[in-house]
Amino acid sequence: MASHRRMGPSDSATSNALLDATERVLRNDGYGAATSRRVAQEAGLKQQLVYYYFRTMDDLLxxxxxxxxxxxxxxxxxxxxxxxxxxxxxxxxxxxxxxxxxxxxxxxxxxxxxxxxxxxxxxxxxxxxxxxxxxxxxxxxxxxxxxxxxxxxxxxxxxxxxxxxxxxxxxxxxxxxxxxxxxxxxxxxxx
Amino acid sequence: MASHRRMGPSDSATSNALLDATERVLRNDGYGAATSRRVAQEAGLKQQLVYYYFRTMDDLLxxxxxxxxxxxxxxxxxxxxxxxxxxxxxxxxxxxxxxxxxxxxxxxxxxxxxxxxxxxxxxxxxxxxxxxxxxxxxxxxxxxxxxxxxxxxxxxxxxxxxxxxxxxxxxxxxxxxxxxxxxxxxxxxxx
DNA sequence: GTCTATACACCGATAGAC
DNA sequence: GTCTATCGGTGTATAGAC
Structure with a gap:
């Protein structure tokens, strides 16, 4: 059953900022710390934007x-x-x-x-x-x-x-x- | 400020069972999954026993x-x-x-x-x-x-x-x- | 595209009875 | 030594307004 949630573009400035933030979190605190809240905070964005640009945390990783x-x-x-x-x-x-x-x-x-x-x-x-x-x-x-x-x-x-x-x-x-x-x-x- | 919580022996059968369970969890699902509840479940024990034998999760690891x-x-x-x-x-x-x-x-x-x-x-x-x-x-x-x-x-x-x-x-x-x-x-x- | 609000599960850790 | 009960915090993920 596919979700009906909307999705953002996959190569925007914001999505790249989230990917950059994810790299920093992984480097500094490991994959256990790579949560949607932590990544968003690192990028200076709201947690829910992670799910707008990436369906799940697994997809982001x-x-x-x-x-x-x-x-x-x-x-x-x-x-x-x-x-x-x-x-x-x-x-x-x-x-x-x-x-x-x-x-x-x-x-x-x-x-x-x-x-x-x-x-x-x-x-x-x-x-x-x-x-x-x-x-x-x-x-x-x-x-x-x-x-x-x-x-x-x-x-x-x-x-x-x-x-x-x-x-x-x-x-x-x-x-x-x-x-x-x-x-x-x-x-x-x-x- | 030290905690007043009681602590169990460091080489008992139960503490070794917890260490065995921790190894299995790490092997199968990674350190992100190595939570007190998950480790205890794997060992067939209650979650709180982890904190009786090991002060913190970091200590257990x-x-x-x-x-x-x-x-x-x-x-x-x-x-x-x-x-x-x-x-x-x-x-x-x-x-x-x-x-x-x-x-x-x-x-x-x-x-x-x-x-x-x-x-x-x-x-x-x-x-x-x-x-x-x-x-x-x-x-x-x-x-x-x-x-x-x-x-x-x-x-x-x-x-x-x-x-x-x-x-x-x-x-x-x-x-x-x-x-x-x-x-x-x-x-x-x-x- | 970004926001507020919110559901529901699971987390580490502690207190105190048995 | 093990139990029940519980606190406050954080996790993923979604709904719907702006």
């Missing part, structure tokens, strides 16, 4: 994640098409990857069907792009990289940057210097 | 995490003292590491001071144990491992197993076969 992945994929494709794709991707992920937010969405994916599917789609797609870029380099150089395959490097690129950023945010730096050197050594085999 | 890390460190020390420490740790982390629960606690750490400190303590301590075990092997063999240092391997051991398990649970397997082969190759340099 999903839209928030989708906006982020779309932007990330655009950037990733730019990096992959650049002169030194592997270095560019490594730099982008090392600097920009917002570990706190990513983790919040990954935890959310554990019990939010829509987010889970979107996370799977995003990871699969971005790893596909990364693997292709690395394989292209390998083809050009024709060097033997042994077990350091494009797919393995793509996995390490994304997961190691994520974990480095997250641990640093938690006050951990055990082994970070060494692993950074190791990854850069592995990357050097391609680019 | 923290106790739940502490119990897990204590058990994990015991197991890690056993593995580190075994004949093939690196292989043993890799196997234990690959099989037993409960990715969903770990992620839930890591996300929780983002905005829960007590859990954040405990996560930092646990990661630092376990990585220290792993690094020592790997370095001991390196000393015995006296082989040159280049950039594949004990600290780097320790970082990869814990983070790669965590991410492999988590992605598998989300329905992702992009690059998993390759990265497993790569890690096992790196481990072979030591053990």
């Amino acid at each position: 999903l839209a928030c994640f989708r906006r982020r992945t779309e932007r990330a994929l655009v950037r990733l494709e730019q990096d992959a098409a650049s002169e030194h794709p592997v270095q560019a991707i490594w730099q982008t992920l090392s600097n920009a990857s917002d570990g706190k937010l990513s983790f919040e969405f990954m935890a959310l994916a554990n019990h939010h069907e829509g987010v889970r599917e979107e996370v799977a789609r995003f990871v699969t797609e971005s790893r596909r792009i990364e693997t292709a870029a690395i394989a292209r380099l390998q083809g050009e150089r024709a060097t033997d990289t042994g077990p350091v395959t494009p797919a393995a490097v793509a996995f390490l690129l994304s997961t190691v940057t994520l974990m480095l950023g997250r641990e640093a945010a938690t006050g951990i730096d055990e082994g970070h210097k060494d692993v950074r050197a190791l990854i850069e050594w592995a990357l050097g085999k391609f680019d | 923290l106790a739940c995490f502490r119990r897990r890390t204590e058990r994990a460190l015991v197991r890690l020390e056993q593995d580190a003292a075994s004949e093939h420490p690196v292989q043993a740790i890799w196997q234990t982390l690959s099989n037993a590491s409960d990715g969903k629960l770990s992620f839930e606690f890591m996300a929780l750490a983002n905005h829960h001071e007590g859990v954040r400190e405990e996560v930092a303590r646990f990661v630092t301590e376990s990585r220290r144990i792993e690094t020592a075990a790997i370095a001991r092997l390196q000393g015995e063999r006296a082989t040159d491992t280049g950039p594949v240092t004990p600290a780097a391997v320790a970082f990869l051991l814990s983070t790669v197993t965590l991410m492999l398990g988590r992605e598998a649970a989300t329905g992702i397997d992009e690059g998993h076969k390759d990265v497993r082969a790569l890690i096992e190759w790196a481990l072979g340099k030591f053990d």
